[in-house]
Amino acid sequence: MLKSTYKPSPGLLQPLPPGWTEHKAPTGHTYYYNATTKESTYKRPGAVPVPMDPATSYFQHQAVPQINLSDPVVANAFMAQYTAPPPQQQQHGGQRGGFGGPGGGRGGGFQSRPRPQPVDKPRSKVAIPGHDPWILVYTKYGRRFAYNSAKNASYWRIPEKLMPAILELDQARIRQKAAGTASAEQEDGKATASSGPVPRKEQQQEQEPPQHDYDSSEYEEVEVTDDEGDEEQDGNAPKRRRTEDAADDGPVEFTEADIAAQLAAMGADYGDEYDGYDEEMDEGDEGLPLSDSDARELFKDLLNDFNINPYSPWDKLIEEGKVIDDARYTVLSTTKARKEVWEEWSCAKIQELKEKRATEEKKDPKIPYMAFLQEKATPKLYWPEFKRKYKKEEPMRDTKLSDKDREKWYREHINRLKIPQATLKADLKKLLESVPLSALNNQTMTSHLPPQILGDIRYISLDPQIRDPFVEAYIQGLGSPPAADERAQEEENEAAKTARNERRKREKALEERERAVAEGKRRQEKKLQFERHRLRDEERELERAMHVSKKGLQSQLAATVVDKPAAEVSAEKNREAIR
Amino acid sequence: MPAIRAASKRKPPPEGFSDLEEDLLVFSNKMKDAQNAPTDNIPKHQAQWPVFQISHQRSRYIYELYYEKEAISKQLYDWLLKNGYADALLIAKWKKQGYEKLCCLRCVQTKETNFNSTCICRVPKAQLKEGQDVQCVSCGCRGCASCD
Ligand SMILES: [Zn+2]
Ligand SMILES: [Zn+2]
Numbered sequence: 001m002l003k004s005t006y007k008p009s010p011g012l013l014q015p016l017p018p019g020w021t022e023h024k025a026p027t028g029h030t031y032y033y034n035a036t037t038k039e040s041t042y043k044r045p046g047a048v049p050v051p052m053d054p055a056t057s058y059f060q061h062q063a064v065p066q067i068n069l070s071d072p073v074v075a076n077a078f079m080a081q082y083t084a085p086p087p088q089q090q091q092h093g094g095q096r097g098g099f100g101g102p103g104g105g106r107g108g109g110f111q112s113r114p115r116p117q118p119v120d121k122p123r124s125k126v127a128i129p130g131h132d133p134w135i136l137v138y139t140k141y142g143r144r145f146a147y148n149s150a151k152n153a154s155y156w157r158i159p160e161k162l163m164p165a166i167l168e169l170d171q172a173r174i175r176q177k178a179a180g181t182a183s184a185e186q187e188d189g190k191a192t193a194s195s196g197p198v199p200r201k202e203q204q205q206e207q208e209p210p211q212h213d214y215d216s217s218e219y220e221e222v223e224v225t226d227d228e229g230d231e232e233q234d235g236n237a238p239k240r241r242r243t244e245d246a247a248d249d250g251p252v253e254f255t256e257a258d259i260a261a262q263l264a265a266m267g268a269d270y271g272d273e274y275d276g277y278d279e280e281m282d283e284g285d286e287g288l289p290l291s292d293s294d295a296r297e298l299f300k301d302l303l304n305d306f307n308i309n310p311y312s313p314w315d316k317l318i319e320e321g322k323v324i325d326d327a328r329y330t331v332l333s334t335t336k337a338r339k340e341v342w343e344e345w346s347c348a349k350i351q352e353l354k355e356k357r358a359t360e361e362k363k364d365p366k367i368p369y370m371a372f373l374q375e376k377a378t379p380k381l382y383w384p385e386f387k388r389k390y391k392k393e394e395p396m397r398d399t400k401l402s403d404k405d406r407e408k409w410y411r412e413h414i415n416r417l418k419i420p421q422a423t424l425k426a427d428l429k430k431l432l433e434s435v436p437l438s439a440l441n442n443q444t445m446t447s448h449l450p451p452q453i454l455g456d457i458r459y460i461s462l463d464p465q466i467r468d469p470f471v472e473a474y475i476q477g478l479g480s481p482p483a484a485d486e487r488a489q490e491e492e493n494e495a496a497k498t499a500r501n502e503r504r505k506r507e508k509a510l511e512e513r514e515r516a517v518a519e520g521k522r523r524q525e526k527k528l529q530f531e532r533h534r535l536r537d538e539e540r541e542l543e544r545a546m547h548v549s550k551k552g553l554q555s556q557l558a559a560t561v562v563d564k565p566a567a568e569v570s571a572e573k574n575r576e577a578i579r
Numbered sequence: 580m581p582a583i584r585a586a587s588k589r590k591p592p593p594e595g596f597s598d599l600e601e602d603l604l605v606f607s608n609k610m611k612d613a614q615n616a617p618t619d620n621i622p623k624h625q626a627q628w629p630v631f632q633i634s635h636q637r638s639r640y641i642y643e644l645y646y647e648k649e650a651i652s653k654q655l656y657d658w659l660l661k662n663g664y665a666d667a668l669l670i671a672k673w674k675k676q677g678y679e680k681l682c683c684l685r686c687v688q689t690k691e692t693n694f695n696s697t698c699i700c701r702v703p704k705a706q707l708k709e710g711q712d713v714q715c716v717s718c719g720c721r722g723c724a725s726c727d
Contacts, residue, residue, distance in 0.1 A: 044629065311598045311650060313640045316605070343647075350650040399591065 020045050128165045136166060290513050294506045295331040299338065300345045301503060302328040310349035314339055327514060365400040366455040372396070373413050374460035383407050409457060416461045424461045425470065431458045432474050441481040446472050592662075593655040599644070603664060606637040628719035631683050634666060635718075641665040642673060680727070682720035703727060 016022065019036045022044075032045055125147070128134040133150035146162055147154045158166060306323050323329050332338045372395040377386065387403075390396050396406070416424070431453060432440065439450040446468060453459050462470070613629035641664060645656040660667045672678040672687070681687060686698035699713045700720035704727045707713065714721050 309598075309602070311644065312602050313636070313643075315636065316602065347648045347650075350648055 017045055126169065128162055128169070130165050131162055134162055136162075136169065290331065290509045294509055296341050296344075297502070298328045298331045298506050298510055299341045301506070302326055303342065303345050310346035310353070314342060317342065327510060331510060365395075365398045367451060369395040369398070369401060369406065369409070370455055370457065370460050373410060374464070377410060377413050377417075379414050379417060383410050386410060412457055413460060416457065419461070421462070421466070424458075425466075427458045428462060428467065428470065429474070431456050432471065437479060437482050440475065440478065442475060442478045443481055444475055444478075446475065593652060593658050595651050595655045596658075599641075599651070599659075602640070603637075606633060606640070606664075609633050610637075624716045625719065631718035635669070635682055638665040638669050642670050646674075677725050679725045680723045682715070682723040683718040685717040686715055686720060686723070700724075 016032065019034045020032050021035065023033055034045075125135050125137045128136050128146070133148050135147045135149055136144060137147050137154075138144045146158045146166075302323055306326075308317060308323070317323065329338075332341060372390075372393065376390060381389065387396065387407075435450055435452055439452070444450070449471070459467070610630065610633045613633055616629070618626040641651075641656070641659050644650045645653075651659075659665055660670075666684075669681065669684055672681045672684070678687070682700060686700055688697075698715040698717060698720070700715040700718075700722050701724055702713070702722075703724040704722060712721075
C-alpha cells in the first residue's frame with residue numbers, strides 16, 4: 001500500500017528497529033533507547049528493516065510538518081492536518097490495523113461510528129484518462145490523491161507517469177471554470193447526484209444555524225469551491241453516507257467507502273507523503289513576498305545569530321538541532337538548499353575571520369611583551385635571570401616572538417632606563433609625532449592607542465605616571481581626524497545601515513508569511529468548528545424526523561439515494577410539521 | 580639515557596588548530612564510543628561499521644576544510660594527516676574522478692571480495708533495479724558512486 005519515503009537515518013546508517021529511538025546524551029554522545037524493553041545502548045541497534053510501526057509513523061506525521069512550512073505544498077498539508085480527525089478517531093473501526101496491508105479498512109467504513117465526525121473525506125473522483133486502473137480522488141478539504149483501483153493502493157505523492165494526464169485534467173477544469181459552465185456533476189464523478197431545482201445558496205443559508213458566530217464571508221474565502229455543487233454535496237454527505245451504509249451489503253465496485261478507508265489509512269502518514277498540489281489550497285501562499293535571495297539571507301542570519309562555528313561540519317549542525325526550531329530554518333525548503341547556503345556562508349565566514357586575524361596579528365605579539373617589560377624588567381636582573389624567573393609567563397612563551405628578539409628588546413629597554421627623563425620625553429614626543437592624524441587625533445582614547453605606539457620601545461621607557469598625562473596632553477593638542485577618514489567611516493556606517501535595513505526587510509517578509517500560514521490555519525479551524533456545528537444540527541434534524549415518522553423517514557432515505565434535494569426538502573417539511 | 584621530551588616541549592600544532600579542536604574532540608569521542616561499544620548481539624561483519632563511518636566523516640571534514648573551503652593551511656592539513664585525524668589514502672581517492680564519494684578503501688579493493696570486483700555500493704543507483712536497496716558488508720555503505 002503506502003511506502004513511506006521517510007528515512008530514519010541519514011546516509012550510511014541503517015534504520016532503527018521498531019521501538020528504538022535515538023537520543024543525545026548531555027555529553028554529546030548519541031545513544032539509543034527502547035521504550036518497550038527499557039533498554040539503552042550506545043551501539044546503534046541494527047536489524048532487518050521492518051515495516052514502520054504505526055505509532056512511530058504517527059509521530060513522524062505529527063513532527064514533520066512543523067519543520068517544512070516553507071514549502072507551500074507542505075504548508076498546505078500542514079494546514080489540512082488541522083482538519084484531520086484527532087488520533088483516536090483514526091484508530092476507530094480498526095482502520096489503523098489495515099495500514100500497510102492490501103485493502104486496508106475495507107468495510108471498516110463508518111458503520112460503527114456513533115455520530116458523523118468532520119473527517120476529511122473523498123468528495124469526488126475522476127478516472128485518469130489513459131491510465132486505466134488509476135483514479136484521481138479529491139477530498140472535501142481540497143486534497144487529492146491517486147488511487148490504483150486494481151491494486152487498491154493510494155498515493156498522496158502522485159506517481160510521475162500520471163502527471164501529464166492529471167495536468168491535462170486540471171487544464172480542462174480551469175478552462176471549464178473560465179467558460180463559466182456549471183460543470184459540477186461532470187467533473188464530480190458522483191453521477192448519481194442530481195441538482196434539484198432548489199437554489200443552492202439559499203439552501204445553504206437555511207442550513208446555517210443562526211446562533212453560531214461564524215463569519216460567512218470569511219467562509220466563502222476558504223471554502224474549496226471549484227464547482228458550484230460543493231456546498232450542496234457537502235451538506236448532504238452525512239445523510240447520503242448513512243443511506244449508503246444501510247444498503248451496502250458488500251459492494252463489488254470501488255465505492256466512496258473504499259476511498260474513505262484509503263484516506264483514513266493514509267491519514268496516518270500523509271505528512272510525509274503529501275505532495276499532490278492543489279491550486280485552490282495554494283491561495284493562502286500566493287503573493288507572499290519571500291524571494292529566493294531573501295530566504296538565503298534569512299538562513300545566513302540564522303547561522304550568524306546562533307554563533308555557529310563555520311569550521312564545524314554540517315552533520316554537527318543538524319545533530320545539535322539548535323537551529324531547527326527557528327522559523328528561519330524552514331525558509332529554505334530542502335536540506336540540499338540549506339546545505340548549499342550553509343556552505344556558502346561558512347566559506348565566507350572563514351575568509352572574514354582570516355582577514356580579521358591578519359590585521360590583529362599586526363598588533364600582536366610585540367605589544368603584550370612590551371607591556372610586560374615595562375612592568376617587570378629591572379636593571380638588577382640580567383637577561384638569563386629574567387628569562388628564567390618569568391619563563392612561565394605568557395608573553396615569555398608566545399611562539400610568535402623569538403627568544404633572540406625578546407633578549408634584544410630586554411637589553412635595549414634596560415639601557416634606556418639610564419637615559420635622563422627629558423630625553424625620554426623627547427623620544428616619546430617624536431614617536432607620537434610619527435603617527436599620522438588618521439590613527440592618532442583628538443578623538444583617540446588613551447586606553448586605545450594605535451599599535452604602532454604600544455609596540456614601540458620608546459613608549460615603555462617612561463614611568464606610566466609621568467607618561468600617561470604627557471600623552472593625554474599631546475592628544476588634546478591634536479586636530480580632529482581627517483575628513484577622508486570620516487568619509488570612509490561614514491561609508492562603512494552606510495554599508496552597515498543598508499545591511500541592517502535589508503535584514504529587517506527580510507524578517508518582515510518572513511513574519512508576513514508566517515502570519516499568512518497561521519491565518520490559514522485559523523480559518524481551517526474555524527471551518528472545522530463550523531462543520532461540527534452543522535453536522536450536529538443535521539443529526540438533531542434527523543433524530544427529530546425519526547420521531548415524527550419512522551416510515552416517512554425510510555421513504556425519505558430511499559429518495560435520497562436518487563434525489564437528495566428532494567430529501568432535503570422533505571426534511572424541511574418535517575421540521576415545519578414539528579413546529 | 581634516552582631523552583624524554585616533556586609534554587610542554589612537544590611542538591605545538593600549527594596555527595588554526597584551535598578552530599577545529601572542539602569538533603575533532605567530538606569525533607574522537609564518537610570514535611572511542613564506537614570502538615568500545617559492545618558487539619555481542621551484532622552480526623560480526625557489522626561490528627566495525629560505525630568505526631568506518633566516523634573515520635569517513637572525519638576525513639571528509641578535514642578534506643572539505645582544506646580543499647573546498649580553503650579554511651586551513653597546508654601546514655595544518657599535513658599535520659592533521661600525520662597525526663591520524665584523516666585518512667590520507669582515502670582523501671587521495673576522492674581527488675580522482677569517479678571516486679569523489681568513495682566510502683572506504685576496502686570497497687574498491689577487488690582482491691578481498693568474493694566476486695573479484697568492487698563492492699556493490701560502488702554501483703550507480705541508475706544501474707540498480709528500481710527500489711533495490713543495497714548495503715555493503717565491509718562498511719555499511721548504501722551507495723557511494725559519484726553520479727548518485
Ligand atoms: Zn561505498
Ligand atoms: Zn565501503
